[in-house]
Amino acid sequence: MAYTQILIAGFGGQGVLFAGKVLAYKGLEEEKQISWLPSYGPEMRGGTANCSVIISDTPVGSPIVSVPDILVVMNLPSFDKYENAVNAGGSVFIDSTLIERKAERTDINAYYIPATKMARDLGLPTLANMIIIGKVIRETGVIDMDGLRDALAKTVSAKHQDLIEANLKAIEAGYNYI
Numbered sequence: 770m771a772y773t774q775i776l777i778a779g780f781g782g783q784g785v786l787f788a789g790k791v792l793a794y795k796g797l798e799e800e801k802q803i804s805w806l807p808s809y810g811p812e813m814r815g816g817t818a819n820c821s822v823i824i825s826d827t828p829v830g831s832p833i834v835s836v837p838d839i840l841v842v843m844n845l846p847s848f849d850k851y852e853n854a855v856n857a858g859g860s861v862f863i864d865s866t867l868i869e870r871k872a873e874r875t876d877i878n879a880y881y882i883p884a885t886k887m888a889r890d891l892g893l894p895t896l897a898n899m900i901i902i903g904k905v906i907r908e909t910g911v912i913d914m915d916g917l918r919d920a921l922a923k924t925v926s927a928k929h930q931d932l933i934e935a936n937l938k939a940i941e942a943g944y945n946y947i
């Protein structure tokens with residue numbers, strides 16, 4: 770029985786909520802029970818944003834993630850705030866382009882992905898979030914890569930359907946990052 774709590778955090782405008790929505794929708798397509806709870810400060814772009822996602826084989830009782838199994842952090846304030854909340858044995862995915870410090874805890878798995886740099890180098894400067902999601906998928910298996918295009922087609926807005934291929938390219942780059 771799987772019950773995975775995920776917290777994605779960063780600045781507004783980094784695609785934190787969208788990354789969570791992709792995970793949640795793909796979990797739904799895999800016939801899992803899901804919860805997606807966005808939260809952002811009043812500033813939106815540049816303010817803080819986080820997203821709680823639960824993907825489970827059983828019904829989800831509460832959408833609140835207070836002890837994440839998986840933490841994705843895209844800025845230093847989020848890393849500082851949530852590192853100690855991660856479940857022992859959990860995984861933290863860190864955008865090492867923007868966060869220079871290492872995890873202080875030794876009872877978690879820490880993955881350092883230069884997602885912002887990789888996104889710039891690939892010509893996909895707004896898709897660091899999807900690069901990290903690719904690494905999350907590879908390391909945790911929380912969702913399958915198969916059928917991800919369909920999930921993206923449902924989560925990418927109608928006016929941005931032309932960005933599905935770019936999102937897939939970013940996810941694959943993160944998935945293949947070692």
